[in-house]
Amino acid sequence: MPLALLALAIGAFGIGTTEFVITGLLPQVADSFDVTIPSAGILVTGYALGVVAGAPLLAALGSRIPRKRMLMLLMGLFVLGNALSAVAPDFGLLLAGRVVASLAHGAFFGIGSVLAADLVAPHRKAGAIALMFTGLTVANVVGVPLGTLVGQHFGWRTTFALVAAIGLVGLAGIAALVPARPGPGAGHRPGPGLRRELAAFRNVQVALAMAMTVLGFGGVFAAITYIAPMMTGPAGFADSSVTWLLVLFGLGMVAGNLLGGRFADRALMPLLYVSLGALSLTLLLFTFTAHHQLAAAITIPLLGAFGFATVPPLQKRVLDQTADAPTLASAVNIGAFNLGNAVAAWLGGVVISAGYGYTAPNLVGAALTASALGLAVLSSALERRSRAAVPVPLG
Structure with missing residues (x-):
């Protein structure tokens, strides 16, 4: 490199x-x-x-x-x-x-x-x-x-x-x-100029990729925003343990990012199916494993790994769909990650305030990530339909 x-x-x-x-x-x-x-x-x-x-x-x-x-x-x-x-x-x-x-x-x-x-x-x-x-x-x-x-x-x-x-x-x-x-x-x-950069947003695949970004990685933040009260409450960890638990999360992020970058170049959409599906399942399971210290310590790096395994393919998906004018769309997609983080953290706070407990944000995250998986399937279906509709020249 x-x-x-x-x-x-x-x-x-x-x-x-x-x-x-x-x-x-x-x-x-x-x-x-x-x-x-x-x-x-x-x-x-x-x-x-x-x-x-x-x-x-x-x-x-x-x-x-x-x-x-x-x-x-x-x-x-x-x-x-x-x-x-x-x-x-x-x-x-x-x-x-x-x-x-x-x-x-x-x-x-x-x-x-x-x-x-x-x-x-x-x-x-x-x-x-x-x-x-x-x-x-x-x-x-x-x-x-x-x-x-x-x-x-x-x-x-x-x-x-x-x-x-x-x-x-x-x-x-x-x-x-x-x-x-x-x-x-x-x-x-x-670069190609602002008008051409803006035209890239007319592509429905760009919109779908950004929606996947908001919902997919946002699911991680629904859980990780409240990791401290979740671990010191239901899991029973001491306050001092939160730092090393976050280090575990970070190590998972590093591994997921590198693996996501490696396999996205080979099979981008299948990787998204696997990472989003596994992330949704892990968030669902975290609702239960958050009550047990060892199980929680195993689940947390998995959240980081599956969550960040979605980042390189989602960013590359936007670049692939805006090859002639990628700069603005690429930057907006980074903003979409942060928008998803903010919305998911807010929704997690809503369910906690409603009295559902500190593990409830994990269910919110699972639902958000499952929605992103549904959009990935829809995106692939639309892409296949578009390719099938292109006439093949004779001779």
Whole structure:
């Protein structure tokens, strides 16, 4: 694999770390600004909404800018947002820093996916995308626990300063390793333009792929958002055990991402059938295994593995359906992941508030993922019908 993918993975590691590390730092942040933890929780919501809004906005603004240059600008924006968070004198500016950093998230992964796929042979595209996303998954194994530990011992501002430094390393790596070669937006020539990028959304297969993204990976977040009360309640784990349980989840994400990238290049839709079906079944079983420590510890990495095994094929599905103008659609699909996360987490909270218990979000996740599987079957059926309707030339 090209060294340029390493630079993209470093940027992804920084983005993944800053997205999730705030959950472990909320008590310290709340104490610093004398706000309640629920009020500090807007730092999580604000970031997610920034990703959803920033993905299409910045991808559209960058549609005429070479991809390497745009990725460098996005990493610069990411560094700025985290630096602002590190020195924020009040809660409002900290929230602003989080939002600034989040704006780069969707466009970086969207444009980075297109560039990663462009760097390798056609039969290795999903593997290249998965390698970039490895940075995001490794962030959950290394970056988030380490960032939380640093924040607890040296202050949360130090964590954001370190994340900004990681962003600078990613920026330098992109500048040094990503080739500025001629191509559709990859080098000196600009991309296909906003009108052509928008036209890609008329394709029903693009809409179906994005709906699968919202529902499929969203199912994971219905469960994982409430993993702490679920494990310290029904499962009976100590509070200190949640950290290593999340590490297990992260390890599953790494494995699922790499396997998903490998097999998506060989059989994309069959892989989606298997991963979405297995994920739905695992979420259903988690309703019961969450009451037993060993069973829960086995189920959690499976959630990460089956959940992230869907990411490379879903991202490649969008790229395959928008081959002539993929940048905006690719970025919007990253926003779809975060939209699904937000909606699923909200639905999980609804069933808990309704009195169904801390394991009820797993049933919500199973239903969402099963719906995504149904859409995958529908997408394949429509594709087969479309191919059958194309007349075969005589002679």
